[in-house]
Amino acid sequence: MKYVSVIALLVSAIIHLLPVPGVTGTVALGKLYGIEVVDANTSILLQHRALLFGMLAILMLLAIAMPELRVTVLAAGLFSAASFVVVALWVGGYNAAIARVVTADVVVSVLLAAGLCTEWWLARQTS
Numbered sequence: 001m002k003y004v005s006v007i008a009l010l011v012s013a014i015i016h017l018l019p020v021p022g023v024t025g026t027v028a029l030g031k032l033y034g035i036e037v038v039d040a041n042t043s044i045l046l047q048h049r050a051l052l053f054g055m056l057a058i059l060m061l062l063a064i065a066m067p068e069l070r071v072t073v074l075a076a077g078l079f080s081a082a083s084f085v086v087v088a089l090w091v092g093g094y095n096a097a098i099a100r101v102v103t104a105d106v107v108v109s110v111l112l113a114a115g116l117c118t119e120w121w122l123a124r125q126t127s
Contacts, residue, residue, distance in 0.1 A: 002122060005074060006064050008115030012077050012108045013060035020057070022050035034097030056080060071119050078112040081105040 022029045026037040029046045037043050056077060063073035088094055088102045 001118060004118040005070055005115035008074065008111040009060045009064050009070070009077075011111055012081070013057040013064075015104050015108050016053045016057035016060065016077070016080075018104075019050045020054040023047050023054070032097065033101075034095045071116065071123075074112050074116040074119060078109060078116060081108040081112060085109060 019032055022032050025047070026043050029035070029037045029043065029050075033046070037046065059069070059073050060077060063069040082105070084105045085102055088098060094102070
């Protein structure tokens with residue numbers, strides 16, 4: 001039971017590292033999201049997104065070794081993944097590449113929610 005949050009953080013970190021190559025530019029972004037990035041504004045937004053995901057992945061990996069960070073990082077990751085799913089479903093009309101991201105974020109959301117519940121449950125057991 002105590003490994004649920006560790007597994008959730010590890011799997012989520014790996015998935016959050018996948019978009020990081022997008023920071024290198026429009027070619028990588030196009031491959032990641034199945035779109036043609038035709039202007040600097042979109043490139044800046046997507047490259048920044050890639051950096052933020054890298055930062056979140058690093059925090060997830062740190063939280064594996066630092067249990068005092070777990071609840072905060074699990075909650076931040078859950079908010080990130082679940083909010084993307086909500087926005088994608090709300091807007092709709094996305095391509096196959098974005099559909100894969102939505103699927104991955106649904107899986108990550110479930111894992112992170114399970115990890116968060118586990119951490120809360122473990123905290124109640126020790127208090």
